Amino acid sequence: MTPFLEMHGISKTFPGVKALNRVDLTLRAGEVHVIAGENGAGKSTLMKIMTGVLRADPGGVIRIEGKDTVIKDPVHARALGISIIYQELAVVNNLTVAENVFLAREPIGPLGLLDKRRMADETRAVLSELEVAIDPSAKVGQLSIGQRQLVEIARAISYRSKLIIMDEPTASLSHHEASTLIRMVRKLASQGIGIVFISHKLDEIFEIADRVSVLRDGETVDSRPIAEMTRDILVRKMVDRDLSQLFGEHHSHATDEVLLSVRALGEKHHGQIGVKVSDVSFDLHRGEILGFFGLVGAGRTEVMEMIFGSRPHVGEVHIGGQKVKISNPSEAIAHGLGFVTEDRKELGLVLGMSVRENFSLTHLSDYCTLDVVSRPRETAACMEFVRSLGIKTPSTEQKVLNLSGGNQQKVVIAKWVARRPRILIVDEPTRGIDIGAKAEVHALLNKLAEEGISIIVVSSDLPEILAISDRVIVLKEGRISGQIDRADATQERVMLAATG
Amino acid sequence: MAISGEEVARSEMRRIGILRNLLQLRHIREVNVLVALLIMGAIISAFTPYFLTVDNLMGVSRAFSLTAIMSIGMVMVIITGGIDLSVGSAMGLAGLVTALCFDAGYSQSICVAAGICVGLMFGLANGLLITVIGLPPFIATLGTLSIGRGFMYMITHGVPVTPKTPDSFSMLGQGYIGPVPVPVVILLVLTVVFSLIMVRTRFGRHIYATGGNEHAARLSGVKTNRVKLAVYVLSSTISSLAGVIAFSRYLSAEPASGFGSELDVIAAAAIGGASLAGGIGSVTGAVIGAALVGEISNGIVLLNINTYAQQAITGGVILIAVSLDVLRNRLKGGNV
Structure with a gap:
């Protein structure tokens, strides 16, 4: 035929x-x-x-x-x-x-x-x-x-x-x-x-x-x-x-020190449409990679938005033992948080801007003297990250619009890592990017954890969560339905907590 | 390591060219308008010897300087993704308030300050309506446009205000520094200052980021509401300065002063390459855009073309300029 x-x-x-x-x-x-x-x-x-x-x-x-x-x-x-x-x-x-x-x-x-x-x-x-x-x-x-x-x-x-x-x-x-x-x-x-x-x-x-x-x-x-x-x-x-060269072995860098502690986090406005996040409490340790798993609609992104101050919420957030009040993203950033958002085109990048301008947007003041940007310092820092993360782009002046998905994602990660956050939230870090870039992103997150940064990874990719996390928190219908240590985390247990 | 990186970056920038960078001429749009300005000048001077004289060029510059000054504020608003329809009213009311203060016998500096304050009020009102209440910029500034204009008619009852003013005040609109009219000097200074702000400062970068993707900018820690408030205040304040200059030029505050000028100002920004969707545009482009329109109206007068045709020709220029841009982008296969 x-x-x-x-x-x-x-x-x-x-x-x-x-x-x-x-x-x-x-x-x-x-x-x-x-x-x-x-x-x-x-x-x-x-x-x-x-x-x-x-x-x-x-x-x-x-x-x-x-x-x-x-x-x-x-x-x-x-x-x-x-x-x-x-x-x-x-x-x-x-x-x-x-x-x-x-x-x-x-x-x-x-x-x-x-x-x-x-x-x-x-x-x-x-x-x-x-x-x-x-x-x-x-x-x-x-x-x-x-x-x-x-x-x-x-x-x-x-x-x-x-x-x-x-x-x-x-x-x-x-x-x-x-x-x-x-x-x-x-x-x-x-x-x-x-x-x-x-x-x-x-x-x-x-x-x-x-x-x-x-x-x-x-x-x-x-x-x-x-x-x-x-x-x-x-x-x-x-x-x-x-395959074995791609994904290295997992080493935990978690310490006993609690860096972020969330208590009774929940939706501020009752009767709002969508998921109702309520009573979410957990601790995040220094150097820990904490996986957040849940089915679509379980409220994972919503919880992260609350912590980051871009969604109204009730409950308490403590960072480094201090109670903090975070009501907008700039306050969150001032407290050392970073948020690699799920939707890089809508929320992560200014598509019409260059790699350099996107990169520095989170920490532009690092390159400023009296509000005037030093272009050489900015460009140099950006080139450094382009090299170390292997971002494929003709130059730092390229518009991110013209980059492939994986490279766009690396720009989003770079702009937060360059800020040296204490706590980095990454929401679906490898969605829509290829397996080579995925391995690089995982290696990067591990390296950051080793440097003492605490990381929350939100993903609906269960193998990814299991591969990268020191501990997994499972959300179901806006509430925590399981906290599972790496040693006990199997596909079956996590899935059961998410659906059961 | 870091030093060598910076050196590489420096040489990279040298390649791009410092002057081009400063003038924001790395964007093809600004180059286009500049070329159009020069070609149009060549065409006009081919027909008349009077165009390319110092006197005429200075006269032309003074004529478009007010629109150009206002377009500096407007283009910043447009780059954030907004629009400011109230600039004509801010301009007119500022001139009127200055005139009334002179009439009441206040000193020159107080009169000017009062005029500028009108702009501040307009900007704060626009900015707060947009950021706090969440009105669309078009509606918010349409409202303040009407209110401002209404106040002007209520105050003047339709009769111009013509107070006695000191000679030093009329310098602002009528004087010269060397061969250059004072309003043109003010325009040049503002152009350089605001170009630098847009290209070299954090505030400028935040303006572009807010218009490019407000959500992403906010999540990156840009205080987008503060940025928006600031550009509306700047736009109205710059317009009120234009209003004070206009009053100083004619020494008569007309109730219809600045009426409809928002359209000329928006046109200048659009011809100069600003995208009404936000994120794209430049101060230099807007000023050159205003210059192009000014040059064309001068040409119409010099070439004895029916002056009533001027508006139609300006409209044609806007459409051609923006269409060429769009087509060029489409040919490149890029997004508009």
Whole structure:
């Protein structure tokens, strides 16, 4: 049988960079094809060529169902049966589910008015085919992230797509939502739809893939059926290093000295929508890495925002034995706290500013004399961090907008580490970044702990929490449901505390 | 180690060029407006010998200096992601209050200080409405614009105030230092001072960060509300200074003084490359933008073009300048 889409010798050159170098890829109907690779390996460029956003350099061939084809633009790609679901979802929050599914191709009734009934009926049909219970008339903004993703899948199906590309679809999903999605993907494949699935998560890759192709530095370095693939081979192909070299052994640097002590922390305004954090009490020791685990919606980020003063709260916070009152982030920073936020684009970075300007924003006064910034001192400090953290950027003057996700994350970490905080809160430090960068971030956190900085790591990645933490606190529905020491922390125990 | 790092950084900066850095000419937008200014000048002087004379250029500069001075405050507000519609009223009311103080026989310094205080009040009102109550800047400053203008008509009953003033006061608007009119000297000083503030100080950096991503800036420890309050106070205060200068120039405080000038001032900032979405723009750009508009109106007069066409031409310039910017960015494949 002819494959649905074949790419031969696809290259793409940007000024100064060869993003893709003679990539070959064959995508078959009914097959889940995982494309793995580090950030910057060329995955996004490849996706953009498949969907007509970018044109490949002359010389390569794209065949669709055996015919040589030039994919002109995204509309053309869709007409050819190729849909993509981006990581940043493309749904309009204040329209309904049905309106989103039919966006830009709304059916028109006899009087030239919208045929709302048909939209609702067809949407309902697609959703029930997917076996998901979402009301077609619900506003998308009221749905969870996972449900919004399902709406996008429903839209792709209603286009009668033959190939659906999913760019890290589980990155922002809870565990439960991710497994629903994975079931859905398998089901679509069984109906003959080809799936391209981009993922960094090893477990997930082995759970979902029929075939894995690995990109590295713009080249296809491997492509084989999942049955012939092992974790070790996959990681080695992706990063060109061994798994054991990547993640070192864990050494605890925790001391007996309590640095941060939180007592009876809770929501200030009762009746607020969302999670109700209440009665959260814990201690953090000097040099300790404390993991905070919980399902999505358990209130982990909310607790951190309260400690950092960006969310109203009741309860007491003591730092170094002193009771402190923190009502905004600048007070928190003055007390030696740092907060590497979860959403680096919305909360972590000023995207239009340079690496240097983002880096120094937390501690600009270090480079100031009477409020005047010394550019040489600032640049030198920034270059130092760019070097020591291995941030890949042409210069410190590059806008962070143009950096890859992993490198953006390193800039966020750098801007806080440079401030030399006593307590560093990191929320989902490795979400959406590749395995090589992840190992580097873990090594960095360990090094900081060794230097006596106390660290709180919030993550929904359970293996990450277990690998890095000296102690794990589990949150469930806004309350602490378990405190587990490293020696006793197993996947099962932590998961049980989070769900049980 | 640290020293060598600094040296590397220094040489890196030398490469970028200190002058370009100071003038913020590393941004392509400012260069564009500057080039447009020069080309327009060349075109006008190709048609008339009177354009490129010291007298004419000084006259032109004095004519656009007030708009340019106000655009310095405006561009800072715009860079934080806000807008200040009340600058015309702050300007007009400041001139009026100064005139009333002269009328009441107060000394020159008190009269000027009273005018500047009007600006402070406007700025505090705008800033507090925006940061404490949380009004959108457009609405808050639209309100104060109307209130200010209303006060002016209530106070004057529509009749200009023309008090007796000492000669030393009229120097401010009418005098010269060498061949250069005093308002132009004030403009140059303010341009240099505020450019330095924007490029070289922590406050300036915080202004850009607040407009670039307010949330991220706040979480990084930038006191974004304080930054916003400060730029509104600066904008109104600078406008009130422009109002005092305007009064000194004509020695008559008109009830309609400054009416509609907010649009010219915003136009200058936009032509100069400021993005109304915040985070992008520069003081130099805004001042050059004001100069470009001033140059065009001068050209229209010198070339005997119907003066009523001036507004239409200015509008065209705004659209062309900003469109070119957007298109150039799109060609580069960058975000606008």
